Every structure is written in structure tokens, then in C-alpha cells.
Amino acid sequence: MNRHRTRLDQYRDSDGYVIEEKQADYDEARISTAFEASDHLDNVLDRLADLVGPPAPRAFTLTFAGSERHDGQAPTSFVVNAINLDDAARVLATLPGFLDWYLADAAACDHGVDIVHVPEQSHPGVPAPGRYVDLLPEQGASAAPAGIGTTSTPPPAAAPSLPPSLSR
Known part of the structure; x- marks a missing residue:
């Protein structure tokens, strides 16, 4: 200096x-x-x-809009524990709650082509209660930060090929 x-x-x-x-x-x-x-x-x-050492995992929100957006419905946000947004995308792509939602939506369109990532609504932290699907329990109890609980029911089930943005 x-x-x-x-x-x-x-x-x-x-x-x-x-x-x-x-x-x-x-x-x-x-x-x-x-x-x-x-x-x-x-x-x-x-x-x-x-x-x-490496940073501790924390909650991240990733938001996707599927066919519901054509009916004027809000996109779906998922919360997972990760190191950063890229890691959150990798984690999300492995969780049954997300895969079930993805497959159910993909079945309604041409192999998931209609599902898009909404980066401006994807961020570190947790959105307002009731506005997301909490997938932290799927990662295991040790991955869930204190004070974060399930605020939404996981979406329906089906079977996938992930959007290119999650196939890393």
C-alpha cells in the first residue's frame, strides 16, 4: 500500500x-x-x-417455468442446499422431487422443451414461505439449515430427460 x-x-x-x-x-x-x-x-x-476450507453449503433457490406459465401461473421455485448456484443446479437434477415435477411437466409437452430456467428468480437464500418446494429434506436432515422447513407440497410424479441447463 x-x-x-x-x-x-x-x-x-x-x-x-x-x-x-x-x-x-x-x-x-x-x-x-x-x-x-x-x-x-x-x-x-x-x-x-x-x-x-471450502464454504459450507447453504440454501439456494432455483426457479423454473413449465407449461403452467401459459395459463398465467407463477413459475415453480425449488430450494436445495449447495455451495453456489451451479452446484445447486447439479444437486437439483438428482432429487426425486424435482425429477417428478420435471417429468410430469415434460409429459405434457415435447420432452421438456417447454421448461425454462428463470435465472432472475434463482438466487442464494429462501423465498417467502409458501412460495417454493423445499427439497432440503430429500438431501438429508444434515443438509437442512436450522429454521428452514417444508413450505410447499412437492409436485406430482412421472420420469425425465433434464433441461440442457441442468445437464452439466
């Missing part, structure tokens, strides 16, 4: 303002020091991650 400040100070006057004729050099020095600082921060974060 002091090294960067010293490097930038050569382009400033005694009041700390950038000297007008040295503005281009100052901007170039700022950019290169910002890259150095960013690289250093990446190294620090990597080292901290090594020391702390």
Missing part, C-alpha cells in the same frame, strides 16, 4: 492534487498499481480459502 502511494505521490502537488501535465502518467500508474493490488488480493483470498 505504501509502495503504491509513494509511486502515485510523484505525480501530485503538495496539496495532494494531480499535477495537470502529469495526469496521463498518473492515470497509467494508477492502473498498474490497481492491477498489482488486485493480483495481491487474489493471492490473499486464495490463501485464506486454503486455510479456512
Whole structure:
């Protein structure tokens, strides 16, 4: 930090303002020091991650709209425990509650082509009670964070080929 400040100070006057004729050099020095600082921060974060270990799984919501959207119904949100959204998609694709919903909807259309992921409604955390299908119990009691319970009945059953967005 002091090294960067010293490097930038050569382009400033005694009041700390950038000297007008040295503005281009100052901007170039700022950019290169910002890259150095960013690289250093990446190294620090990597080292901290090594020391702390992988993040603990937490609740994620993934939302899909099936054929029900053509009738004006809201899409269906599923809550699972995962490390991030990509991991949540992998977990979701293995759970019977999701697969049953998917297959039931896919049977009503051409092999699930009508089922779409709604990324703007997929996020870390849990939506309002009653607005999602809680699949945490399917992952096992140890995967469910404290205070999260089933707020919706799992959808009906059938048998799948997953949407491309979940076939990772």
C-alpha cells in the first residue's frame, strides 16, 4: 500500500492534487498499481480459502417455468442446499422431487422443451414461505439449515430427460 502511494505521490502537488501535465502518467500508474493490488488480493483470498476450507453449503433457490406459465401461473421455485448456484443446479437434477415435477411437466409437452430456467428468480437464500418446494429434506436432515422447513407440497410424479441447463 505504501509502495503504491509513494509511486502515485510523484505525480501530485503538495496539496495532494494531480499535477495537470502529469495526469496521463498518473492515470497509467494508477492502473498498474490497481492491477498489482488486485493480483495481491487474489493471492490473499486464495490463501485464506486454503486455510479456512471450502464454504459450507447453504440454501439456494432455483426457479423454473413449465407449461403452467401459459395459463398465467407463477413459475415453480425449488430450494436445495449447495455451495453456489451451479452446484445447486447439479444437486437439483438428482432429487426425486424435482425429477417428478420435471417429468410430469415434460409429459405434457415435447420432452421438456417447454421448461425454462428463470435465472432472475434463482438466487442464494429462501423465498417467502409458501412460495417454493423445499427439497432440503430429500438431501438429508444434515443438509437442512436450522429454521428452514417444508413450505410447499412437492409436485406430482412421472420420469425425465433434464433441461440442457441442468445437464452439466
